[in-house]
Amino acid sequence: MIRSSKIMSFFSSLFVALMGVSISQPAFAQELLKIGFVYVSPIGDAGWTFQHDEGRLQMEKALAGKVETKYIESVPEGAEAERVIRQFAADGYDLIFTTSFGYMNPTLKVAKRFPKITFEHATGYKRADNVGSYNVRFYEGRYLSGIVAGKMSQSNVAGYVAAFPIPEVVMGINAFTMGMRSVNPKAETKVIWTNSWFDPGREREAADVLIAQGADVLTHHTDSTAIVQAAAEKGAWAIGYHSDMSKHGAKAHLTAVTHHWGDYYVQVANDVMEGGWKSRDVWGGIPQGMVSLAPFHDAVPQDVRDLVAKTEAAIRSGEFHPFQGPVTDQDGNVQVAAGTTISDGDLQKMGYYVEGVQGKLPK
């Protein structure tokens, strides 16, 4: 009797212990969604990749406990990228963001071999069943920044330091110029091409040259903060790009056209987790919160701020499009007829300068 009660008490305590253990465990282990990011440059503290990483961090926070992210930075475009993207796929990542145009073909090649994995490619134009593409209507922010530039410039010359003459950059130059001339019809834009996304020395030299040639507002489509620094030193105004660059030249920094990827990343992750993801070509802008202006410099007067706010609201509601007709190019041809709005397709292949931009677009 004693032995059986000992045995009974042993088994019952074992049973209780097992029950307790199994109750404290979840019913099945929660599977985290593994998300990989491929970056083309170092994250740094400002610029294209920095903004993507901010988006990643925002998504991580919003979806804490449900996702696990990893990134790899400074991956050169071209042949090398394919190996890195494939490594993410082979390691069992469920969702992979490739954040540069040059990753487009490598992403497609890897996606073909891993049909169960979701890929999202930024700023490209090719998709597949498991590859979506996404981009931002930066030109909306550019137009607004042009308004600020037009009002603040006294010499009526703006300087634009740009990397390569691809449509995205040309769109930006045109939108900026049109924004400027909407409030200052005499203003002109001078463009210098540095042939590099990231070469602070050249960007600085280009900025100095533009200032020497009379520009008193500078902006850029390159990845460093050099022109903001140059402007601060030479007493000109600057409008940053990608990120708020005010800490690199506070007295010159009027505002910046900033990128915001976080909300989009959260949305995509949720879609994948819920199983509702579909390959789309997303081109968001101000209404989706993907581009906006950084806080204004104190010197920007209230009427300018009001005008920007008003225009922003009009873009948001769809009433206004920076490239609504008539849009005339440098040679006097009407590219967008009055009363019509440019199509996305035409935007994506933009290969002309609008009136007010000096020089010829490199062909």
Add this chain to the structure above:
Amino acid sequence: MSYLSPLIAVGLTLVTGLIFSILIGLNPVSAFHAFFIAPIDDLYGLGELGVKAAPLMLIAVGLAIGFRSNIWNIGAEGQLTVGAICGGGLGLYFYESESSWLLPAMIVFGAIGGMLWASIPAFLRTRFSTNEILVSLMLNYVAVLILSYLVHGPWRDPDGFNFPESRIFSDAGTLPIILAETRLHIGILLALGAVILGWVFVRKSFVGYQMQVAGMAEFAARYAGFKRNRMVWTGLLVGGGAAGVAGLCEVAGPIGQLLPSVSPGYGYAAIIVAFVGRLHPVGIMLASLLMSLLYLGGETAQMDLGLPSAITGVFQGVLLFYLLAADLFINFRLRMTQVVSVLSAKGSAS
């Protein structure tokens, strides 16, 4: 002894790497694993090893021919770019062709392009005595700018939304894959072929012999009537041609089109490969595999250990330093007496 020093150098580099990983708080075993094992632990990884080793091998074999006779071709990067432009340009011109002659023609054009670019320093050196190191180096920058101009402008894909890339080459203009499920293409066979050709040239041909002598004893070579000019041309053209073919293999292989940048510095890395391989074709073959592993390992280290991409360049440099230092034991026999006499000479001079 000549084969021992690269091994010593590799060993010392490994030791340095282990010490370094301990210093920054990493588990040395996992660092070693990430660098050397993980990249090649599957078939795809082995394929990638070959994909990266092929251009290094090819270029280094070509460069070594010149280096042996003191002809310093530092312009391999530019020569491979021009090779890619010429061969790739042919591929673009015939972008709709399915002919099986296209690929061989592209390879030939690639070689011609590289040789063309190398002929500039060769000409300037033989005609104007201009230093080939500096000329070939400056031309690297020029070549990359020309490529950039072409893909941004005249050779841009018309269906490519004005993005700076060329059309994708047709299947007939793409290197066939020789190992399924990997990216390993026939470029590796071309590279191995170059190793064999290089070995034959150095060991069996008279010109190869002449160049070796010229490198070791210039005046003796001149006295024997070996024509320096011919050697300069040979050295530079061989290096340029090899680099050109390697460039074409990159664009017709893993890349598949012309882009503003077609090489992650293979032209410069090949110089290290040539030295680590003791300027000998077989040594170069092994050295290129090692260098390729270093590249891949650096990437894996980034992904698995969070190490920065800069680490690869640091270790490549360290490897070369150790190699150059280890050369001391080949070139000189250290005797205590020599050290003593040097010390006493210094003592008396000051």
Add this chain to the structure above:
Amino acid sequence: MTETIIGILLATLGAGTPLVYAALGELVAEKSGVLNLGVEGMMLVGAVCGFAVAADSGNLWFGVGAAIAAGAAMAALFGVLTLTFQANQVAAGLALTIFGVGLSAYIGLDYTSESLTGLQAVVIPVLSQIPIVGPLLFSLDPLLYFSFVVFAAVTWFLYRTKSGLLLRAVGESPQSAHAIGYPVIRIRYMAVLFGGAMAGLGGAYLALVYTPLWVEAMTAGRGWISLALVVFATWRPARVMVGAYLFGGVTIVQFHIQGFGVDLPSQLLSTLPYLATILVLVLISRNINTIRLNAPASLAKAYHPAA
């Protein structure tokens, strides 16, 4: 119009200064018979160390000192390899560059895109009010002024002092110098260290004055151009200055051409500095005697003290 020209000249001075430092340093090294191809690596390590120390300590001058020390340290590494271990100078220099690029990228990881306020221009009162010459010559930053001092010092040292003569003698015929009893290796070490220190200073100029931030490989080939400049200048300091400003100027002028809206592809304009260098190299090497007369006779040849 005058304003634009002054602007161009000022920009040229700034663009040429890193080249002046690196090239003058390399000139001294080469005058002693050592060819150090590692200038690019030394400049980068100097730049990153200078920037890092300046950013951490808050004092730009500490950064300048750190850059000089870092450049010299890199040069010391090269010196050990080539002067003590008798390694091939070309290979060692290349290794130094590759190592320097990687090392600087590694050190600079924590400082990428951080921004400093660089050294400001020192405006000399009264003199800087003189029209034209004033803003051009009398309101420059301290390191630019110092580059003039270095130029004067190097010229005076090489051509007016006994030690300078000795250094040149070592470069022409180390065997003879050794026979007289001079410490050839030690002299070469000092020359090489000086070259490294100057390269580091050139890098510091980039990272602490010109564009006060750090970015991987920010020298963008200026080290290689400095090497070409030494040959371009036929190993004479004054010509190095001319060459440096010429080269810096071509880049600036190229941008001005773009700014004026001239219709030339910008990439092709960008090749101008490199093509110009090649052209000049050809012109001066054309006459084999020019090189023979001016290049240090023992350049790049390993020196073995006769036992």
